[in-house]
Amino acid sequence: MSRIVYVNGDYLPEEEAKVSVFDRGFLMADGVYEVTSVLGGKLIDFDGHAARLARSLAELDMAQPISHEDLLAAHRELVARNGIEEGLVYLQITRGNPGDRDFVFPDPETTPGTVVMFTQSKPGLAASPAAKTGIKVISIPDQRWARRDIKTVQLLYPSMGKMAALAAGADDAWFVEDGKVTEGTSNNAYIVKDGKIITRERSSDILHGITRAAVLRYAAEAQMEIEERRFTLEEAQAADEAFVTSATAFVMPVVEIDGVKVGAGTPGPVAGRLREIYLEESLKSAI
Incomplete structure (x- = not known):
């Protein structure tokens, strides 16, 4: 059974998850990320990661494409759907797909960011040898x-x-x-x-x-x-x-x-x- 991943509001089997080749994250590494650990099926320090995410976006003059509440809900949904007891949730937000390659930042009103999330199961994370x-x-x-x-x-x-x-x-x-x-x-x-x-x-x-x-x-x-x-x-x-x-x-x-x-x-x-x-x-x- 493949993982379920999150792409711009949709929950998809990982084989069906796709991002445009024109996305600035792919072309210019124009994006930010966070990694939240999961122990006992629960998120560790989620609020801290969400706050740092907001700061990273602001420092790069990027719009926040997903609310704190929806971000938390998506993390929990992915943990539940993938049965993660110990592991992590990876989140990445890029400046999105303006339709063509350009060094100039696209208008966030017309180019919403790309939001991707996926889980990784890591049994024994807390008891690492x-x-x-x-x-x-x-x-x-x-x-x-x-x-x-x-x-x-x-x-x-x-x-x-x-x-x-x-x-x-x-x-x-x-x-x-x-x-x-x-x-x-x-x-x-x-x-x-x-x-x-x-x-x-x-x-x-x-x-x-x-x-x-x-x-x-x-x-x-x-x-x-x-x-x-x-x-x-x-x-x-x-x-x-x-x-x-x-x-x-x-x-x-x-x-x-x-x-x-x-x-x-x-x-x-x-x-x-x-x-x-x-x-x-x-x-x-x-x-």
């Missing part, structure tokens, strides 16, 4: 555009980073700019030193992670010390712990950076506790 062993990362130069705070579909360089990591026998890559770590290919980056959690401050340099915001809030509530600042690769290698956060990795320990073990080379207590807290609190507030 990698959370127990930790992951290894390499560092690569950050050569992305300067507006990383907008969650666009321009993901070629992050994909290249992940491929470089796999070729080096690692799991992921951290971007480095001006000697400082910005973030991972699809996650926010952190180190822990003397019990203090250190992560880069929010700016246009990094994605304003929804999981990041929740984890830092839970850490503050647990009276953990937090410092939002830039850190070097050398600081990260000399840290007691390191970890990343994202909507599907939650809190994932990093045990090696460019071949150098972080701390004891095993997942540390801070990352482990934050993962426990995040999953516990997120399940309580899931919708």
